[in-house]
Amino acid sequence: MAASTIEALDFAPKMIDIGKSYLLLGTDAWLIDSVTNPIRQRLKSKYDVDIVHIYGDDIKVAQLNDILDTLSIFSTQKLIILxxxxxxxxxxxxxxASYVESPSDAQSLIIVTDKADFRTSGWKAIRNSSLFIKCDPPRSSFDLTKWLNVVLAQQNVQMDARARALFLSRTELDYASSFSVLQKIIILLGSRKTITQDDVGQALGTTRVGTMIDFYRALGNRDLPSILSTIERMLSSEWEALQIFFQMNKVFTIIHKILLLRHNHRTPQEIISKHLxxxxxxxxxxxxxFAEKYSLHSFPDIYQILLDTDSSLKLSRATERTLLQLCAMRIMACR
Structure with a gap:
């Protein structure tokens, strides 16, 4: 097979057939499943293949050779997932590598790996003889936008511009999480084929992601009543206290970064385009x-409050609700 490289989102049913080898490189489980599931379903339906799962941290060479063996009288059509x-x-x-260079027409092979050194002869041979599919997690909203276009087409639904903007601004930078939210929206859609801003807002209003964004905005806008009520809502919705604290710490770390960049004479537009x-x-x-509502000189105090809260959450007998809300009140008092 001639070497070919694609992104997982570009994988299509026409690329599936018995006798092919697929190399999936990356750590995004949703993308990996989006490739392996159609291959498994198609080959099972069309060829009734036996499906064999093996693991690189467990398999030994003799067992691997037995599984890949196509000369045995007991050999069957197989899909091997490594x-x-x-x-x-x-x-x-x-x-x-030796097998992939001369594969059997009666079996297909999916190789899933977090990393591969293509300077070595083994990995180079596997890459050159397989369909190489990149399965990297999203790095920016650009990746999530492409993902959204693909999934909407697969689901045979459309999303208007305002709904799309809201969805992309309030979902997590994670394919699996975003897919879960999108499934909820499609269920709410009923027989309609176009997702509106109201549909997205209704679905996100009850999700963890929607609550998290509300929390960011309350902290960023120094809206203490909203901060306290959102902490209450999060704790009542099965958020762990340390998860809430992590999100709080994340917001202030980013705000501090922005303030340092502004102190070093970076323009807002430069910060937006290059540094976040x-x-x-x-x-x-x-x-x-948000950063305009905070001062750089207040951050030693803010970080000390966060450090105190981190220790208290692990050691204090006070309730987690009290500790988190007290943390927020102390930070909002910093000027």
């Missing part, structure tokens, strides 16, 4: 505005 391939030993990797990759595009301007 996970944790990054943990293969040298002998096992060599055996795998951890945020969605639509959130960056909002966080720069």
């Amino acid at each position: 996970k944790n391939a990054e943990a293969l030993g040298k002998k096992e990797l060599a055996a795998l 990759p951890e945020l969605y595009d639509s959130q960056r301007k909002e966080f720069v505005q």
Whole structure:
């Protein structure tokens, strides 16, 4: 097979057939499933293949050769799914590369790995003889936008511009989490085929992600009543106290970063365009505005309050609700 490289979101049913080898590189479980599930379903339906799961941190060369063997009278049409391939030993990797270079027409192979050194002969041979599919997690809202376009087409629904903007601004930078929210929206959609801003707002209003964004905005705007009520709501919705504290710490870390950049004469536009990759595009301007409500000289006190709260959550007998709300009140008093 000639070497070919695609992104997981570009994978299509026409790329599935018996006898092919697929190399999936990356750590995003949702993308990996989005490739392996259609392959498994298609080959099972069309060829009634036996499906064999093996793991690189467990398989030995003799067993691997037995599974890959196509000369035995007991050989059947198979789909072999090898996970944790990054943990293969040298002998096992060599055996795998040898097979992929001369595969059987009666079986397909999916190789899933977190990492691969393509300078080595084994991985280079596997890459050159497989369909190489990148399964990296999203790094920016651009990736999530492409994902949204693909999934909406698969689900045969549309999303209007305002709904799309709201969805992208209030969902987590994570394919699995965003897919869960989108499924909820589609259920609420009923027989309609176009998702509106109201549909997105209704679904996000009851999700963890929607609550988290509300929390960010309350902290950023120094809206103490909203902060306290959101902490109450989060604790009542099965958030762990340390999860809430982590989100609080994240907000102030980003605000501090923005204030340091402004102190070093970076313009708001430069900060938005170059220095906040951890945020969605639509959130960056909002966080720069949050930073205007805080002062750089207050951050030693803010960090001390956060440090005290971290210790108290682990050691104090006071309720978690009290500790988190007290933390927020003390920070809001810093000027």
